[in-house]
Amino acid sequence: MEVRTGATPVRGFHFAGVSAGLKTNPGVKDLGLIVADSEVAAAGVFTANRVQAAPVAIARQSLARGRLRAIVANSGSANCFTGRAGLKLARDSAAAVARELGCAPGAVAPCSTGVIGHLYDFDKYRRGVNEAVAALAPDGLEGFARAIMTTDTRPKLASVALRLGGAELTIAGAAKGAGMIEPHMATMLAFIVTDAAVPAAALRGILRRILPVSFNAITVDGDMSTNDTLILMASGAAGNRRLSSREFASFEAGVREVARSLAWQLVYDGEGATKLVPIEVRGARNEADAFRVARKIANSPLVKTAFFGCDPNVGRIIAAAGASGVAFDPERLDLQVGGVRIAARGALLVDALPEAQARMREREFRVILDLKQGRARAVVLTSDLSFDYVKINAEYTT
């Protein structure tokens, strides 16, 4: 299945991204809209953080019915830790969009990203909504993707085309990431739309199954956001007949690949990231163990600074694995970096280090740790920890 990383139209949807003045830099896009031609099937998953942004609470209510007309997303403020005023602001924001579209406020899901603890200017927001509604277009997905960027350096887009159920289907998505990225339920903000006709309950099932191998399998800094949101909308405009179970599996694979591509792009553009490193743990007793070890390695500052320094530092990788709480026999460990085996049977292969170091100069390389105790595996995608991560986050002030 070919995943394209640009924007594409999706029948039954219009998109827009405009500058409402919510961000301090003038002229930068900061308000985006996704609007279905009428109410469509939709499903969403949200952050597991105990502290949840106001728009998360409102969007969750909107999604409870399994139907949605529109998504409105802004950058420049997360509208989180803002108490009752924040809840009112999120509700008013959805209502402003609903009024323009002539739909119920509950058919609009509001999403926000940016600094925590501050409200945005509602007058600016409302004017931005009017402007965005006027700008809605079938080819507006890239503008939407730009409007939700914060410290992202580029928009994240992905799409696939499939022939299923007697129709040509398109699945396309947009996301934003950069920092505070260790999603648990979904990433900061990600939206996937399709013209397929698929009921809401089926969409929910798809999200539940694809999360562990897409957004929940990445990390930039181990910090779970308060605003993580993933919404999937299906317009049905493709006019496909009911999908057979085999066709449904293909459709789900399409959504999964779009989600994976977006998740991959989030890490690729992680704050200060210069490396993209899938951490694969093999030979675990079960998948939960494999994930736990992979996640501990993927979040270790010592491992991530070693990646930045192109250092095949076996010690840091196995020390992180050993600190994961998963039981294994260090004497049997086997470790590869960039396709070069640098440890086997619990000992370092010193002669292989220069070759591994050379491979680590690439933008992407894979770490494979084999625990040699079972058949389960898991992959967590991580980035390196660079000077720029510190610079970006020491200077991105309250």
Added chain:
Amino acid sequence: MEVRTGATPVRGFHFAGVSAGLKTNPGVKDLGLIVADSEVAAAGVFTANRVQAAPVAIARQSLARGRLRAIVANSGSANCFTGRAGLKLARDSAAAVARELGCAPGAVAPCSTGVIGHLYDFDKYRRGVNEAVAALAPDGLEGFARAIMTTDTRPKLASVALRLGGAELTIAGAAKGAGMIEPHMATMLAFIVTDAAVPAAALRGILRRILPVSFNAITVDGDMSTNDTLILMASGAAGNRRLSSREFASFEAGVREVARSLAWQLVYDGEGATKLVPIEVRGARNEADAFRVARKIANSPLVKTAFFGCDPNVGRIIAAAGASGVAFDPERLDLQVGGVRIAARGALLVDALPEAQARMREREFRVILDLKQGRARAVVLTSDLSFDYVKINAEYTT
């Protein structure tokens, strides 16, 4: 109780630190000895990492009897992930010391710190042992502390003097830290000696009780080492009578304050650290919850880079708390930084931020998060995440 942070003699012990050539920089001390005049009561705790260094295995065996004559500790190599050759090397190292002192090899605890995966040169080590034995002196504790440094920029020493059981007692310790510091059982390497007469079982109890509030309550980078070791030795040379339970509590408090001071110094000299920040969580349902929240905040790269940038970033602190897995009501949170309340009843106090920012320019400031749901509290000490942390760890190669 006054804790001094310099070296002090402790009756019944001799110390030395020499350059054995195990580190690449010539002339730098890298081998240290602590020798009791005869076998004395001792207790130790070790890393909970699944991957444990060879000297940890041997030292654990030596400590099992509750008696020890000497500790030999080297920097320049962790002797970890070195298989059978590493175990033999640790055993031979203890035996080399035992031969010089005329004691059983099992009365010597070997400890190592440095790069993982490499063996050190045993001939150099043995010559270093001979030299160290010749250099043993009552005032050699600072030289010992220097010999166990890796990326540490200064030796860590602490002592207290107490009058108990009809005698003047001294408790003194030395430690090393810097990186791979989130101890779980004990820190990288720490040694505390006293001239008090206290049986080994009592020493073990003391270690178990003081760990949660000293070495297990600090973090530099959330990376648990493979070599964490804390050993407590009591020579009895002070000639005190058996301590009453009240005196014993005072003695334990003395050990605790020495341990706390050493742990504090480890964070103060954490890799690249420019800030020292106790994270205090109050009002938790139980102590475990309080620790979990404090630890999650203390290990958040976003929180730590905000500390480096002197940014009172409420959002990052509460997002980290919310990601800890502990249930609380965000609407009741109360947050202070550097003595300034910057959030109350779940909302940001914007006007207070400039004052908080000014306080964060200090080398030390405290973060106090009140969950308002109970009476339990915990403190975890952390540092900031600076450019230098990345520099040190991207350049400290395999």
